Amino acid sequence: MSSTLLDVGAEGVRQADAEALIAEAAAGCDQALAGLYDLYGRRAYGLALRVLRDETLAEDAVQDAFLTVWRSAAGYRPGRGTPSTWILTIVHRRAVDIVRREQRRRADRVEECEELTADASDETVLARAEGERVRRALAQLAPAQRRVLELAYYGGLTQSEIAVELELPLGTIKSRTFTALSRLRSMLEVGAAVSSGRTEGPYEDAGGGR
Numbered sequence: 001m002s003s004t005l006l007d008v009g010a011e012g013v014r015q016a017d018a019e020a021l022i023a024e025a026a027a028g029c030d031q032a033l034a035g036l037y038d039l040y041g042r043r044a045y046g047l048a049l050r051v052l053r054d055e056t057l058a059e060d061a062v063q064d065a066f067l068t069v070w071r072s073a074a075g076y077r078p079g080r081g082t083p084s085t086w087i088l089t090i091v092h093r094r095a096v097d098i099v100r101r102e103q104r105r106r107a108d109r110v111e112e113c114e115e116l117t118a119d120a121s122d123e124t125v126l127a128r129a130e131g132e133r134v135r136r137a138l139a140q141l142a143p144a145q146r147r148v149l150e151l152a153y154y155g156g157l158t159q160s161e162i163a164v165e166l167e168l169p170l171g172t173i174k175s176r177t178f179t180a181l182s183r184l185r186s187m188l189e190v191g192a193a194v195s196s197g198r199t200e201g202p203y204e205d206a207g208g209g210r
Helices: 003-026 030-052 055-071 083-114 120-139 143-154 159-166 170-196
Strands: none
Touching: 003 030, 003 055, 003 083, 030 055, 030 083, 030 170, 055 083, 055 170, 120 143, 120 170, 143 159, 143 170, 159 170
């Protein structure tokens, strides 16, 4: 059998596996997201890195994009495109969003340097309140999920380093991180909705989301 036929066959199996994993993610299976990351994580990171030209920002883009995949899995329709096309489109959009966000941040920094803000104390109070809200949400996570986020965001460890620290497989760390971030953001969104008087659920439509 030629190598071309083998490649086509392998890609067919990959697509079938990915479609099955997307269906499992839509049904709420935590491990499905890690499986999709194993299939497309490297390609997703390469795409994000080409757009952002920054390793840390590229990692952020991929992580956020796969969370969007998780949250919008129920809206995926095989007839509209392959899993890889769907996932990489989400990655590309997220990378572009981050480019725009960083451009706005740079512009904001310039403005801050040019102005002396009279309400700096008010901003400090708001920042402290936001930090306390995140800490309260973290405390509600399962201990294993909270631990990986603490090591990543407070300890500054990479996922590979966390796997070594906790003596767990890297795939397990990735799955816990994705699940923990998803639940953390849901809790923060619920808190923001309550404080602002909104009544919607935490999951808004993200391209046919759940």
